[in-house]
Amino acid sequence: TADVGIVAGNVRPESLQVLPYRSDRLILAVSNSHPLAGKTSIPFEEASGFDFVGMPEASAIHTFLNRVASDMHKKLQVRIEVGNFEALCRMIEANVGIGVLPCSSAVRYVKTMNIRLVEIENDWATRNLLICVRNLDLLPSFARELVDLLTQKCKTDHEPQPA
Numbered sequence: 359t360a361d362v363g364i365v366a367g368n369v370r371p372e373s374l375q376v377l378p379y380r381s382d383r384l385i386l387a388v389s390n391s392h393p394l395a396g397k398t399s400i401p402f403e404e405a406s407g408f409d410f411v412g413m414p415e416a417s418a419i420h421t422f423l424n425r426v427a428s429d430m431h432k433k434l435q436v437r438i439e440v441g442n443f444e445a446l447c448r449m450i451e452a453n454v455g456i457g458v459l460p461c462s463s464a465v466r467y468v469k470t471m472n473i474r475l476v477e478i479e480n481d482w483a484t485r486n487l488l489i490c491v492r493n494l495d496l497l498p499s500f501a502r503e504l505v506d507l508l509t510q511k512c513k514t515d516h517e518p519q520p521a
Contacts, residue, residue, distance in 0.1 A: 361492075361501040366418065366485040375494050377509055379487040384419075385461040386476040387446070387468075389453045399477035403430055409455035411446050412436040423458055426482060447471050460485075 364379060386405055388394045394405065406427060412434070413420045420439075427434045437455045440446050446457045447467040464475050477483075489505055491497060497505065 361497055362505055363490040365488050365490055367422070371490070374490045374492060377489040377491075377494075377505070379489045379508055382485050382487055383461040384458050384478055384483040384485065385464050386456060386458055386478055387450050387464055387473050388456045388476060389450055390472045390474055391453065392456060392474070394456065394476055395474045397476050399479050401479045402426065402483070403432075405456060405476075405478075406430065406432045406434065409435050409437045411449040411455040411457040412439045413443075413446065414439050414441060419458065426480075443467070447473055 366382070386394070386400070386402075392408075394400065394408070412423070423434060435455075438449060440449055443459045443463045444467065446459060447464070448471070449455065450457050451471045451473050458478070461475070467473065468475055489508060491501075491505065494502070494505065
């Protein structure tokens with residue numbers, strides 16, 4: 359029912375047109391006092407034994423992280439699920455657990471909360487975001503302008519910068 363969607367990962371574009379948008383990295387957030395707070399990066403397997411703060415079961419990130427854990431033959435220990443990334447970081451700040459969120463979101467919260475960000479070393483932590491539409495030519499003009507703006511930004515983000 360939406361004119362434009364943004365998805366992460368592999369999409370079966372049978373009835374959709376798919377355009378590259380940008381890349382984003384998933385990152386681990388921990389409280390300043392957490393044992394992992396002194397690390398700059400770790401493999402996800404090292405974090406998987408700790409308690410997690412998670413997003414709702416219906417969210418894409420919840421499904422994705424559970425699949426990653428299952429592929430490692432592990433089950434994430436989720437202490438609480440929250441509805442948004444700000445609440446996730448508040449729970450992490452309160453030492454309820456650790457959590458995974460997109461780096462693009464995490465950098466906002468690390469400025470105002472007592473949390474640290476730890477890079478996840480696994481390749482799957484880099485996600486390619488895609489714009490999906492049913493038919494680019496049939497979009498309403500405002501939706502087409504949005505797609506054009508997003509894809510133009512994508513192009514300029516990846517162009518070499520002058521020295």
